[in-house]
Amino acid sequence: QKEVEQNSGPLSVPEGAIASLNCTYSDRVSQSFFWYRQYSGKSPELIMSIYSNGDKEDGRFTAQLNKASQYVSLLIRDSQPSDSATYLCAAHNNNDMRFGAGTRLTVKP
């Protein structure tokens, strides 16, 4: 079974803090990894992708990948109330994109 596991949360951080979201995956052949943000009642929106071990930064977001540990993380710096959403981690190989159930993040003003 190809699983992607996330802590469901809720994760609560104060405004301006760093939010750290974590994900593990079971399928070692997964080649690329994605983070999607989903606001309540809305569709998932792609925010980050990462394919190689290490860190990838895009604005306030940093994705981290460790293939040996089968671990992916997302850091959100200077968290804002508008970042409050559910964050979905996904592991992809060919036409098989597997999603975690998501971590609900709340940023408190």
Add this chain to the structure above:
Amino acid sequence: DAGITQSPRHKVTETGTPVTLRCHQTENHRYMYWYRQDPGHGLRLIHYSYGVKDTDKGEVSDGYSVSRSKTEDFLLTLESATSSQTSVYFCAITPRTDNYGYTFGSGTRLTVV
């Protein structure tokens, strides 16, 4: 969502009736996907298409069929709806499968009573 629309947005149907959901894209993307999203399960792949008339099953395909007669349209049919198929259904598209994310439609909330 830009370039991808789903219809209807909401539907209530009775157990045993057939239901068809539509996904329409204007991006000319080759790959299209149908997912369902349920609390605690995340997004699960039902069927996908890699070209006109080319489709394949996903993780939870039982009770569903799909068709793609044109690049822009991907239809999902519940042959005989059951209460377990009450869910939110999302269509997704991508131009390529190597290291490329998906763009999702706005979703269809289906309730089977």
